[in-house]
Amino acid sequence: MSMINEKEFKELANYKNDTCVSIFIPTQRGGKEVLEQKNLKHLHSLWTEASKKLSAKGFEKSKLDTMSKKFEELLDDKDFWRHQSDGLAVFAAPDYFKTFSLPVNFEAYTYISEEFYVKPLIPAMNGDGKFHILSLQISDVQLYEASKYSITPIDIDDLTPSELEERVGYDYKEKALQFRTQGAGGEKTQFHGHGGSERDEKDEIKQFFRAVDQGLQNYLNKEKLPLIVYCQDYLFSIYKEANTYNHLVDEVVDGNPNDSDLLGVHEKSLKIAEKFLNKDRDSKLEKYKEQSQTENTSSAPSDIMAAIHQGRIDTLFVENRAEIWGTYDEDQMKTEIDDEQTSENSSLMNLAAKKTIEMGGNVYLIQDYLMPEKESKMNALFRF
Incomplete structure (x- = not known):
């Protein structure tokens, strides 16, 4: 399973070939649909349709x-189909094949052109709503950077646990906190060690968490992103006492991180993060509305396309589930x-979105009712 990062997005956006096939399907994580291979059958159907179109156009048989x-190998990969998210994107060319599983409900869509169709992936690249997730246990600490559509592990081995052990002053894994979990279902962990009193045990945990806080402080303060903690609730109350980071989210993802895979960590954290994810987007929308009667905005596709290539776009709003066909x-x-x-044109919205990102601008894929000027499928806020 693969989620997309910025490097991979740019690779897709810049890839050119006589024939590029982009396929998007909604997928199910489990249940009856997975047992009945609904996801697999859906992709098989769309690729069969696409291959027939390519054959009818005279596409070289050996390349087809x-x-x-490649598609047959993917369709035969049982482990791949057992581990899906909410949407699957497949990008294929004669010498290229990549898949990305994302927590987004794609509409089924097939795009055949000389470029890949990256518009549905735009939200993962616009930087809006980035946040950190701290997976916190007594014996393990993991940090992730996430957005609505992505999650990336951050290497903090130089900060924890080795450096933290030195700060705490003893080997917390073997000496300080001997623990066992009573019963099933993730009941509260019981700690025994250094005096055995509840007060001493809490102080030891707090000392460890204070070291975690201090060890991550420099890294977290580089971007000052919101920090969501995933741990058992009673541990979070102790962590809040030890915390000095100003952007700690006050609501915890309650549970044992060991019970979730990477996508599970993302999904559970996203339920909390969604409350602040659209802050930057909403700010740009408000700015557009304030300047809508000035030369700092436009809803004309021809003006927007020229401005994009001149590097003048601060923010581009493109309507989700809409398309503009043409050439530039x-x-x-x-x-x-x-x-x-x-066969002679392509998606101008796809071109506009990826070129804006290439030129350092922001892109937001939004519903039609949120568009500042709803008569147009593209709205742009200019830098100058």
Whole structure:
């Protein structure tokens, strides 16, 4: 299973080939649909349809066979299909094949062109709503950077546990906190050691958590992102006493992190993070509305396309589940818009989104009712 990062997104956005196939399907994480192989059958159906289109267009048989073999290998990978998120994206060309499982409900969609269709992946790249997740246990500490559509482990081996053991002053794994869990279902862990009193045990835990806090302080303060903690509730109350980081989220993901895989950690943390994820987007929307009668905004696709290539776009809003087909001549800075997709045009919204990100701008994929100027499928806030 693979979630996407910035490097992989740029690789997809910059990839060119005579034939690139992008397929998106909604997927289920478990239940009857997985047992009945609904996800697998859905992808098989869309690829069968796409391969027929390619064959009808005279696509070279040897290259088509190469691509089909990759799809067959994926369809036969039972372990892959047992571990899905909410959406699957597949990007295929004769010499390229990658898949990404993401916690987003894609609409089923197939795009065949000389480029990959990365528009549905845009939310993972716009930087909006980034946050950290601290997976906290007595014997283990893990840190992740996450957004609505991604989660990435952060290497903190130089901060914990080795450095923390030195700060605490003893080997907490073997000496300080001998523990056992009573019963099943994640009941409160009982601690025994150094006097055995509840007060001493809490002080030892707090000392350890204070070392965690101090060990992560420099890293967390580089970006000052919200920090969500995933641990048992009673441990979180102790961590809050030890914490000095100003952006700690006051609500905990209650449970044992060992009970969740990477996507589970992300999913549970996202339920808390969603309350602040859209802060930057909403701020940009408000700024657009304030300046909508000035030259600092535009809802005209031709003006927006030229401004994007000039590096003038601060923020681009593109309507989700909408499309603009056409061509853009960069030399002439001329946009031609067509009524439908043809073999001669491509998605202008896909081009606009990836080019804006390449030029350092922000892109938000939003519902039609949130668009500042709803008569257009693209709205742009200019830098100058």
